[in-house]
Amino acid sequence: MAFKEGLRARKKTLWRLILLALGLLGLLLYGLPVVRHLEVLIPMGFCPSATMSQLGDNFTGVLHPWSLGPSTGETAESRLQQAAEWSCLPTPALARARPEVLTCTSWGAPIIWDGTFDPDVAQQVAGERNLTIGLTVFAVGRYLEKYLARFLETAEQHFMVGQRVLYYVFTERPTAMPRLALGPGRRLHVQRVVREQRWQDVSMARMSTLRAALAGRLGREAHFVLCMDVDQHFSGAFGPEALAESVAQLHAWHYHWPRRLLPFERDARSAAALAPGEGDFYYHAAVFGGSVAALRGLTTHCARGLRQDRARGLEARWHDESHLNKFFWLHKPAKVLSPEFCWSPDIGPRAEIRRPRLLWARKEYALLRT
Numbered sequence: 043m044a045f046k047e048g049l050r051a052r053k054k055t056l057w058r059l060i061l062l063a064l065g066l067l068g069l070l071l072y073g074l075p076v077v078r079h080l081e082v083l084i085p086m087g088f089c090p091s092a093t094m095s096q097l098g099d100n101f102t103g104v105l106h107p108w109s110l111g112p113s114t115g116e117t118a119e120s121r122l123q124q125a126a127e128w129s130c131l132p133t134p135a136l137a138r139a140r141p142e143v144l145t146c147t148s149w150g151a152p153i154i155w156d157g158t159f160d161p162d163v164a165q166q167v168a169g170e171r172n173l174t175i176g177l178t179v180f181a182v183g184r185y186l187e188k189y190l191a192r193f194l195e196t197a198e199q200h201f202m203v204g205q206r207v208l209y210y211v212f213t214e215r216p217t218a219m220p221r222l223a224l225g226p227g228r229r230l231h232v233q234r235v236v237r238e239q240r241w242q243d244v245s246m247a248r249m250s251t252l253r254a255a256l257a258g259r260l261g262r263e264a265h266f267v268l269c270m271d272v273d274q275h276f277s278g279a280f281g282p283e284a285l286a287e288s289v290a291q292l293h294a295w296h297y298h299w300p301r302r303l304l305p306f307e308r309d310a311r312s313a314a315a316l317a318p319g320e321g322d323f324y325y326h327a328a329v330f331g332g333s334v335a336a337l338r339g340l341t342t343h344c345a346r347g348l349r350q351d352r353a354r355g356l357e358a359r360w361h362d363e364s365h366l367n368k369f370f371w372l373h374k375p376a377k378v379l380s381p382e383f384c385w386s387p388d389i390g391p392r393a394e395i396r397r398p399r400l401l402w403a404r405k406e407y408a409l410l411r412t
Contacts, residue, residue: 081298082392089146101164101282143394147322147378153292155380156397159283165204168282174206175285176264178255179272180248181213182237189272189403191220196276198225200399205282210260210267212251231259249348249362253341261334268331273403274384280399286377288332288340290370294381294389294402296324307364312356313347314364316371325370327363329384329400332376343369 140155147153168175177197181190194209201207206227211219214237224230235251252269260267266285296304304324307314331337344365351358358364385398 084298084300086144086298088141089144101167101285140394143380147374149374151374151376151378153378153380154283154383155394156382161279161281161283164281164283168202168205168285171265172206173265173282173285174208174263175202175282176208176210176260176267177201178210178212178252178260178267178269180235180251181211181272182235183214185272186213186215186218189274191222192275192403193270193272194220194222194230198222198228200276200278201280202282203279208260208264210255212248212255249341249344249365253338253345256334256338256341261338264334266331266333267337268329269337270400271328273405274328274400275403276399277401278397278399280383284331284377284379284383286332286375288336288370288373288375289330289377289379290323290325290375291329291379291384292381293324293326294384294386297381299324305360306367307358307360309356309358311354312358312364313350314358314368316368321367321371322374323378325363325367325375326384327360327366328402329379330366339373340366340369343372 140157143153143155145153145155145158152158179190179193190211190213194211197207197209207229209228209230211230211232212235213219213232214235216232216234219232222230233255235247248269255261256267268284268289301321302318304321306316306321306324308318309315310317330340332340344362347365347368348358348362360367382395382398384400384402385395386402388402
């Protein structure tokens with residue numbers, strides 16, 4: 043009898059612990075901000091020293107311990123030479139760039155954080171390649187009046203300054219476009235699109251629209267293209283360090299979460315589905331990009347998956363973002379941007395977020411999506 047009572051007490055304690063854990067998880071995901079901030083205690087992992095010493099690409103050069111800092115009067119050419127010298131430093135020295143955050147992926151792609159690259163080197167390398175960089179944005183319905191002007195005005199201040207830029211705006215009302223004074227080497231093209239009935243369809247239609255644009259003028263004139271949401275604005279330098287063959291953006295609200303909690307599509311019937319244990323990071327569809335060829339592959343994959351789901355009467359949990367995450371699971375991005383490149387002020391200050399580049403605007407879905 044005593045044994046049974048003891049067993050019953052242990053079961054009761056176990057269930058209390060389970061309910062407490064579920065309650066804390068609910069608060070973490072949906073509840074009090076102060077509880078949500080506890081996620082900073084979840085480790086992001088670390089980049090092995092052997093991998094760190096080899097990280098880099100055609101724009102940033104070798105990722106290095108930027109804490110060493112440039113000396114006064116240093117030129118971009120001398121910093122290129124310094125980067126080459128740093129690549130020969132002992133591995134422990136290279137690992138000091140940003141020890142508090144994850145700076146590489148398991149497949150060897152860099153995760154770009156402030157302090158892991160020299161922006162002047164990235165600018166020079168891009169300038170020498172004589173690139174045209176496309177920036178696409180959809181401004182449909184009330185999103186045009188609410189967000190587009192500030193998005194473009196701040197892009198003129200911070201996006202790829204010193205480079206040739208082609209803004210590509212998709213809207214159903216070209217005549218309502220705001221006036222914008224463009225700097226040298228920067229052009230604006232407006233393309234009319236059909237207004238969808240539901241906001242979900244507006245979001246999902248952009249993959250097929252982008253695919254068509256990449257097969258036309260956008261694909262002919264741009265070498266690299268970054269695709270962004272309009273309900274955000276630039277707040278810091280967003281330069282060529284963000285360019286690569288394929289680029290994904292860590293979602294600001296999920297970059298600390300363990301993989302089993304990430305909001306991937308789990309309905310096995312969906313073309314966007316990822317099985318338990320699949321998925322690397324959760325990527326935000328507010329920023330993605332790459333070369334024209336790579337983006338053709340990405341948009342073709344996502345548009346096809348969206349069509350398949352529609353034919354089956356399905357809709358992925360996070361629409362085109364779910365299909366984007368499926369694509370990047372199958373085809374790993376060559377570069378991952380840290381949450382500094384697309385940050386939500388609602389999260390609040392974080393020690394590892396040193397210099398936000400894009401800031402989310404206040405979401406007014408009740409007004410904008412009606």
